Amino acid sequence: MMRRTVGSAGVPERAVALMVFVAAFVGGAVVANRLAGKPVPFLRWSVLRFLLGSRRLVREGQVGDGREEALARRVAEVARPGDLDGVIEVIDDFARHKSFLMNVGDEKGLLLDDAISRARPLRLLELGTYCGYSALRTARAMPPGARLYSVESSPANADVAQRIWEVAGVADRITSVVGSLGDGGVTMDRLASEHGFSSGSVDFVFLDHAKEAYLPDLLRIESAGWLHPGSVVVADNVVMPGAPDYLAYMRGEEGCKWRTVEHRTHVEYQKVLPDLVLESTLLGVARP
């Protein structure tokens, strides 16, 4: 039986129709969910993990094809030691032209840079290190004497990030903490006992880890009393893949104690998929 094909590539018409249908379905769902301020269910990490069939991704927080290691090698090969701007450029170039990386990226990175420059924080906490890209931008934007504590659940990712920070010359301003705030208090106790996290000591938090952990982890940080009036919390990926309970919290009654600016932006390294970054400042009487 003859199969009808389209164009020189000889793609069967049915395959083209299927691709168009899938693209329309995905696009429609993205737009509909975006308008409703909800996450896109099939873009959740858990679903992507399932689709990718990668157990390693679940275990190590990596994509599973070695791209994170390849990035560390690339940075070591081509970046000039101590050239922080150059290392950030190498990573952006790798993510755009070689393999996509789930970094905050250059567009949303500017929002993060600006928030840090405005807040002038001295003690910063990041949840979700990955390959250390946002930590590099943070180290560049934070004032002299500041220190970033970056928490990452995957030891493999923390190791990649550490190597990259060493090339960039910022390793002495960043403390890597392997763990998660939801591990029954182990990591929070370590932050308190080993790193001096105490009442009102945290000036800035960047949430960029498991989206379902944003709100529980923020509430843990609040309960520990680590924030003070004027502390700033920036949250990435609030719409894509989405942190709906966090968004509802900041938009709802409990969010009254925060002043939140919603930055409409795009998912990293492209201009089609929308995303939202929230920048929230804790209200109250700021310390002198």
Ligand SMILES: C[S@@+](CC[C@H](N)C(=O)[O-])C[C@H]1O[C@@H](n2cnc3c(N)ncnc32)[C@H](O)[C@@H]1O
């Ligand atoms: C989107 S990436 C972080 C990107 C990074 N902030 C950047 O912009 O360069 C998310 C990271 O969070 C880590 N992660 C996931 N759940 C976590 C948790 N509960 N605590 C800490 N890290 C977590 C993953 O292993 C992954 O490396």
